[in-house]
Amino acid sequence: DVKVTQSSRYLVKRTGEKVFLECVQDMDHENMFWYRQDPGLGLRLIYFSYDVKMKEKGDIPEGYSVSREKKERFSLILESASTNQTSMYLCASSRADSGIYGYTFGSGTRLTVV
């Protein structure tokens, strides 16, 4: 059974902390993505990566960075967490031709910044 695994289901962090969200996929997918989901705003793309060490900004990259040192792992970093980053974070991966096959999502990390 193919999987995208996010390291934590729930996280509570303090304002100003540096936060790492980890995502691992076992499908040898080329592409990996980080989205956040907020009520009334749907899924918004933060960053994506189409190859190891490659990254591109999505629609809302401010306050975030990413790291992809290995093909299977894509990390999202909140440099200095703020309360407006409280959200559901979703990692996804896909084949290079994902227009046809779409994404496989992880179960999400519910992050609360207090």
Add this chain to the structure above:
Amino acid sequence: DQQVKQNSPSLSVQEGRISILNCDYTNSMFDYFLWYKKYPAEGPTFLISISSIKDKNEDGRFTVFLNKSAKHLSLHIVPSQPGDSAVYFCAASWGSNYKLTFGKGTLLTVNP
């Protein structure tokens, strides 16, 4: 600029009836469209897709219709079941662009 629009935030239907979820798009370059289903506290799961060279794709109780001239697609669920209650996201992509653009989602509630 919202390129994929789901104008109905919610929809409520009776079990056994048809559910119709709608999606509009503005980017004429989109050539693949997908529907994802999401339960609370879970990641979205792929449901069904359609290529722009087709106008209909069917998979069991789920059918997606595409009207390219109107830039409109719809997902029909027949018959609706309580387990179909979830948020449904419409998504689109084009060419070799591997990014999916999502709509804001529609919460479907199927009442027993």
